[in-house]
Structure formats: structure tokens, C-alpha cells
Amino acid sequence: MRGFSFTFRLNTICEDKSKIVRTMNTSRVTRRKFFQSGTLGAAGAVVAATALPDAKACMECLVAKLDGKYPVGKTTVVGDFVLPIGQAGAAPSIPYAAPPAALMDPMKFLTSFDYGRVTSLPDGKTQRDYRIWAEDKELEVADGIKFPAWVYKGYLPGPTLRATAGDRIRIHFENRGTKPHTIHLHGVHPANMDGVFELVPQGKTFVYDFIAEPFGVFPYHCHMMPLRKHIARGLYGTLIIDPQPSSPPAREMIMVMHGLDVNFDMENDFYAVNGYANFYAEHPIEIKVGEKNRIYLTNMTEFDLVNNFHLHANMFDYYPSGTSLTPVENTDTVNLCQGQRGILEFTYKYPGMY
Numbered sequence: 001m002r003g004f005s006f007t008f009r010l011n012t013i014c015e016d017k018s019k020i021v022r023t024m025n026t027s028r029v030t031r032r033k034f035f036q037s038g039t040l041g042a043a044g045a046v047v048a049a050t051a052l053p054d055a056k057a058c059m060e061c062l063v064a065k066l067d068g069k070y071p072v073g074k075t076t077v078v079g080d081f082v083l084p085i086g087q088a089g090a091a092p093s094i095p096y097a098a099p100p101a102a103l104m105d106p107m108k109f110l111t112s113f114d115y116g117r118v119t120s121l122p123d124g125k126t127q128r129d130y131r132i133w134a135e136d137k138e139l140e141v142a143d144g145i146k147f148p149a150w151v152y153k154g155y156l157p158g159p160t161l162r163a164t165a166g167d168r169i170r171i172h173f174e175n176r177g178t179k180p181h182t183i184h185l186h187g188v189h190p191a192n193m194d195g196v197f198e199l200v201p202q203g204k205t206f207v208y209d210f211i212a213e214p215f216g217v218f219p220y221h222c223h224m225m226p227l228r229k230h231i232a233r234g235l236y237g238t239l240i241i242d243p244q245p246s247s248p249p250a251r252e253m254i255m256v257m258h259g260l261d262v263n264f265d266m267e268n269d270f271y272a273v274n275g276y277a278n279f280y281a282e283h284p285i286e287i288k289v290g291e292k293n294r295i296y297l298t299n300m301t302e303f304d305l306v307n308n309f310h311l312h313a314n315m316f317d318y319y320p321s322g323t324s325l326t327p328v329e330n331t332d333t334v335n336l337c338q339g340q341r342g343i344l345e346f347t348y349k350y351p352g353m354y
Helices: 032-036 059-066 106-110 227-232
Strands: 002-004 021-023 075-078 081-084 117-120 126-142 145-152 160-164 168-175 205-211 216-221 236-242 251-260 270-273 285-287 292-299 307-310 316-320 329-331 333-336 341-347
Touching (some): 126 160, 236 251, 333 341
Antiparallel strands (some): 216 236, 251 270, 316 341
16 A cells, blocks of 8 residues: 655734744555565655666655755754754745646645636526546656646646536546546536547537536546556546535535656656646645644545545544545555545644644
């Protein structure tokens, strides 16, 4: 089992603004063979790549790269005592510089939700129109590593669509790629809107038209065969259907866990969250002490049986698939097979680097 730790920057709601909380969200390398041999990978390690001469992705490389930027594993020695790093001011804030518009920006993706073009229908219901296309696009998915991806709307993962239960959804899909593609959405809808048999050839379009139900978190992906190839190349995303009335206010984030098989040997060379390996390890996500956080978590990792999310020094309420308003447990770790998803809600009590 591969463990993912996700990078969150937790910011604090408190009068002392120097007390910044940071969570270190990293993706961790555990190859399929580790799972097959019964080895359990501990969550919290950083994504590593193998089998590629240019891929400098080993634990030692990453630790060396982070050393000096953040107080990772650093302590203070006073006499015979080893003291932990101080809370306030221990993790200096480093401004995040967004990459050029042509490149992927996992920090922007983290809080981006596509609500579509909204119109009111004669019966008083809401209609949401989304425009999505599939295309072939080379993307940088790790430091110096380019990947010939197949993506929705130019990004890996695809856009996070958002609606409310009962809305009419219309997804206008265009295939600009070189292979036939579809959009298969999990959830409830008519058979002819399922995106399995309705293959869309190159240059053609299709409209998916259905009522959003039930409320919850639902992955979507291409269902063209061979299925694992189309998913592994990047054709997947998330649909969030909010309940009525909506959930209580919180800082909301989308996190899509996935693998990257950059040499096409049907084994992942990198593991990532939201498109780029190690991104949140180098750019922690800021959140606030005392503020409720809500993560919509989806696992779309191909070639591996299980993926894992672990929150350090805290617990979260977990709602599997997001289809209930009552959490099933309060925990700090969740294991997901491919296509599984859920909602995590948590609040940090103490500031610091996590």
C-alpha cells in the first residue's frame, strides 16, 4: 500500500498572526511490488521516482532539497537535551509564486471549482452548462520530467465540477485528442448518459444531460478501452454535488491522488496530488488554527490497488463518498481503492509545521 501525505498550509485564526500552522503534505513512493509482498508503506513519506535516469526523485534528494527551506526534522540541542522546534515563528512564511499561465498550478487547482454557466429553468430549477474538451498535451509533472498526457480542458486532473442536488447538468464535451474518448461520471443518470458505449471520435462532440443526484463526491474519467491506459494518461476529474441545504462554511479543498507512469511500463514512477509530484511538500498549504477545513478527496491512482491519506497530529471526521451528512468515524488515516472518495473535515488546535 502506498501512503500519501498531502501538503496543507494551515493558517490560524488567532490574534497573534505570527502563529502560522503548516501541514506538510507529501506523496510517498511505494511500488506495487511492495503491496504484493505484503509490505505496508507508512504515510507521510515523499513521492519518489524510479527507473528513469533524469528523475532525481529519491528520499535523500528530496530531504536535501527541502533542507534549509523548512524546519523538517530539525531540533535544538541544549546540553544533554534535544528540544523540539518552537511553535511560533518556527516555520517562516515563504511567499508562493504562481507558475506561468501555460503551466499547471496545483495551488490554484486546490481551491478551484467549476460551477458552470448558470441559468434558471421555467420550473424554477437551476441548469448548469459546462464545456470540457479532451486533448493531447505535454505537461511537466515533476521537476524536469515531461509527460505526454491526455487531459480534460488542458489540465491533469480535469476540472472539479460543482453543482447542487437537483440541478440539471449539461456537459458539452468535445474530443480534440487523437483517440476516441468519453466522460464516464459516477453517480445516478440514464444509461445513454453513462459515457461507456457512447464513444466520441476525434473532432466530434457529445452532450451529457442529466439531473445531479445524489449529493456526494463522484469521480469522472474516460471509459475508452484500454481503460487503464486512458486513466493513466490523465483523463479523470471530480464532480461534487452539494446537498440542499449546503454544508456549513469551511475552507474547502479538492485533492486528487494519482500516479504517473512516465515510461509506460504499467507501473507508477511518481505519485502526486493534483498533477505535480512533490508540489505541496515544497509549497505547504496555509490554513488557520481554529478554522474548519473540508477536503474532497478522490483516489484515481492506476496500477496500484490502494492509496492512503494520513493527517499528522490531528483527527478528521470522515464521510465516505460524501453521501451522508453524518461522519462514519473520527480518524487520522483513510485507505482508498481506485475510484473511492470521501470528505474529510478537521480543525487544527495548535500552530506549527505539520
